[in-house]
Amino acid sequence: MDRIRIRGGNALNGTIPISGAKNATLPLMIASLLTDDTLTLENVPHLADVEQLIRILGNHGVDYTVSGKRLAHDTSTGRTIHFSARNIVDTTAPYELVSKMRASFWVIGPLLARMGQARVSLPGGCAIGTRPVDLFIDGLQALGARIDIDGGYVAAEAKGGLIGTRYVFPKVSVGATHVMLMAASLAKGETVIENAAREPEIVDLATCLNAMGARIEGAGTPTIRIEGVTALSGARHRVMPDRIETGTYAIAAAMAGGDVTLEHTRGDYLQAALVALGEAGAEVTATPNGVRIVRNGGGVHPVDVVTDPFPGFPTDLQAQFMALMTRANGVSHITETIFENRFMHVQELARLGAKISLSGQVARIEGVPRLAGAPVMATDLRASVSLVIAGLAAEGETMVNRVYHLDRGFERLEEKLSACGAEVERISG
Template identity: 50%
Template sequence: MRERFRVRGGARPVGAVTVVGAKNSALKLMAASVLAEGRTTLTNVPAIADVTIMAELLRSLDVDVDYDPAAGVVVLDVPETVGHRADYRLVRALRASISVLGPLVARTGQADVAVPGGDAIGSRGLDLHTAGLEALGAAVHVSHGYLIAEAPHGLTGTGIRLEFPSVGATENILTAAVLARGRTRIDNAAREPEIVDLADLLVAMGARVSGAGSSHIVIDGVEALQPTSHAVIPDRIAAGTWAFAAATTRGDLEIVGGVLEHLRAPLGALERAGCTVEPTDRGFRVAAGPARPVAFDVATLPYPGFPTDLQPFAITYNSVAAGSAMVTENVFEARFRTVQELARLGADAQVDGHHVMVHGVRMLSGAPVEASDIRSGAALVIAGLVAEGETLVSGVHHIDRGYPRFEEAWRALGAEVSREPDEEPWEG
């Protein structure tokens, strides 16, 4: 049965909220575990639906996966021989499943991965992934809905320059190259903290990787890797979500586990807009004063720029801020579906190509809305908190993919957010 959140407006959340392990890192680390036979243990894993899906996908590849959501631990026992076919039924539910492509072709010489589904935020082409694997010597083609990569004689290191610093392509090339013969150099590589976390896991497994976190990553291939234990880094997007929640609702939140250094661009913008942003012993604090927040322009860019995953929160913030702002999306071409839902709440925002012009209003008005992806859903909950009356946010399954027990976290901060059955079909 579908579920929805019932959000009552008017709350100003105050208190501490804990950020768990990064969704966008945990899933990739799980995929990378197939590179080494034996038991790899991951800790600080978030209790979210996507981890359950990735665990099921890896089980379909003959990996024994024990996932304890309460403890935040995933134990992966990888056999000597793993499967190579990632079925459409699972891949369609989780875009991150494409991250098994590099590890499988490196470990088994073949990977058959269904062309993935995932969030409705625009086309995310796989050409950079396939070009990278082809440069390493794999033969890649699409057949009957599957992306098939074959390297029966192994991979060979080479120089690869990405046209765009794609996180997914960087990850797949990195995990393929660690078992390739010779040296691979990735130029214009993605620089996100999740790339560094993946490289740290691989190095702990015996890989030879340098330069992660910069635009140039060098990998010297090794013959085999060994299993290890590794703690997932904190989720910077979840931390940024709570930072914008504090700013938008004029609240005061300590974000426990948040890493300020991972969010310099968005936190700097909030600070310039008048919010207090300061480090604490446990993370960092974001507090907004009683005055109406000030609007600011946003342009999304690859790390260390403003994250595309925080763009829906910037639009929501600006929808109730004093003044007008332009939000420009430079990463995904169709990530403005949040705007039409905010309009149902009374937001004044117009989409023009990859720009949104937002004119702040003093208050939104509660109404039924629908989440189209993880971040839009969380942003709509925040919008409901600054709306008069009640807002019903449908599509909760999207939010559950990125935020464990989201409604419980809000209630602990003094907000009225509850989960309930959604018996009415959404008609748009």
Template identity: 55%
Template sequence: MDSILVTGGTPLNGKIAIAGAKNAALALMPAALLSEEPLTLTNAPRLSDIATMTALLRSLGVEVTSMQDGKVQVLSSHAMTSTTADYEIVRKMRASNLVLGPLLARHHQAVVSLPGGCAIGARPMDIHVTALEAMGAEIELKDGYLHARAQGGLKGARVPLRFASVGATENVLMAATLAKGTTVIENAAREPEIVDLAECLRRMGAHIEGEGTNTITIEGVDRLGAATHPVVTDRIELGTYMLAPVFAGGEVECLGGRLDLVGSFVEKLDVAGVDVSETEHGLKVKRRTDRAQAVDVTTEVFPGFPTDLQAQMMAMLCTANGTSVLEEKIFENRFMHAPELIRMGANIEVHGGVATVRGVDRLKGAPVMATDLRASVSLILAGLAAEGETTVSRIYHLDRGYEHIEEKLRGVGARIERVSA
């Protein structure tokens, strides 16, 4: 099994190109199920999760063609052969449940296995089920599969979400495009990935208003057509690489970066003593002082601080001046990286959903183990600031969300390599 070896102590300088958003692409790809005509996605990320979604769609009979080294994906569902999403594929990735809404909308039936993914909390499917039932679907759980049917098609409805779930918002948004009548999603998620999906669906011919707010209105249409759509910049990859020079020193420009994607994150960086400036091509980041300052962080739904940047932020605060408190309010079990950071010399106490981090002068390299996608990259970042060598094992999580991370970090001066067992 591969591992990542990081040798700390080298300042970083240069440019890092930020990829298209994984979480956006994983919703955009199932949108192809809504039309017989092709959907072309540009700026697509090249990740194992994208390969998993490709395998799932192909198992349904969707033609998926990759071009330009995977950065362009052409999807066509004109000759589908199945409406069953099998456990053997779905178990690998949570986002597989996003085929449920489109299949119900266009084919009026679906059998979808309960999904898998990182072990960072329950992330229940009941929000999705309740929302689609409000639109006339009949859904039954049998033997680990959701058996769904919409006799005569889905119908527009008022759909209040008890939690502003990104996945549920995406499922309902796609389903509503072909439903009869008007659907209003209340307490909708506001993430940039939702806005990106709505823009893509609109290019396909959907009638949508209100994306980016907590109320989205969709007027159903009879059919959707072909479209070409660029995947939005990955704000989590962006935030991750913005932190790299905060750990290691130096100055890095993140190409494709946009302030509107990481507003709350940048606010915390400013308090921590980090300068972020806009450039013609992205965002440039550097520390104002030799050592970052402590800052308190509470994860929230967008536009609040993203849970997917919490692990990276905790790692940065391990060597900050002062004491920081991080509260995780989105997922339970998302402080599993804390014991690994402690192995590197960090001073962290975890009580339930709250972690207290007391900054130390320096971390020390150590063998550590990744527990989930974002935890894995937080340990790599910590290694950039650590004294000596850090070996991060179980990095199969990493390839789900970061493409060519060693090459990108080496390109700005990091001493990092992938080691095969």
């Protein structure tokens, strides 16, 4: 099993190209199930989750071809993948596939909308909370689907097709909004979604669906209107840049110090996080093609943050920001409002010398003057990269174990950091 070794103490200086967004790529790939034409996606990152979803889609009969594969020395442009779901051969998504990645549950929406039925295993993924599928089920039932749960599977049926409706999410859900967008695109009549997720990834999916012939208005606002169409066509769409990768490397630059420019990205996708970084003492400026992060000499200031749905502080940057706060000159607090079990990285950061105490969903971080390298273990995708960030500032060697979590969401992480002067290497086996 691969590990990543970090020797801390080096400032980061240089340029890091940002890959296509994992959280946008996955629903875009699933949207290929909505049409029997080819959907072409550009700027697709090479990630374990993408490869896993390709296997899941293949189980349903989706063919794919890849062009523009990355050269080993070129991380500035993504792959182009052509997906063809002309022949759906199976509407069941089995446990052995879905259990490995939660987002694969989302196939239930397009399969139900196009084929009139779907049988999908209850999902797996990172162990960061229960994340129930109630909102998905309620939304699809509002569209007229008949749904039963039996033997760990959600069986959905809409033989006469889905019917447009007005649905108010009781709480904001990115995944359920994705599924409702896809399902309602082929429903009869108009669907109005209230309290919809506003994340940029929602807008990216809606943009792609509209290019396929859908009629969606209001994506990026709490109210989305979808006028159902009888069929969708193929399209060509470029995946948006990964705002979580952008924020992660921005935090890494603030942690290690130095001067880093993040290219092929947009700062407005994570404004709340960049504001918090500025309050922490980093100099954050927009560039024509991305964001520049500078921190030279000054210490890290303590900042209190609360995770919230977009446009708030992203829960997917909570662990990374906590790593930064371990070196703050004072006490900071992080309140996690999205997932109930997303502090598993705390005990691993403590192994490096961090002083963190938990009270419910609030973490109190008392900054320390130094961190010391140690062996640590990744527990989930975002927690794993927080350990890398802490290792960049720790004295001595930090060994991050179970880095397969990292490979699910960060493309060529060690190469990108090494190019900016970090001592980071992957140890295979």
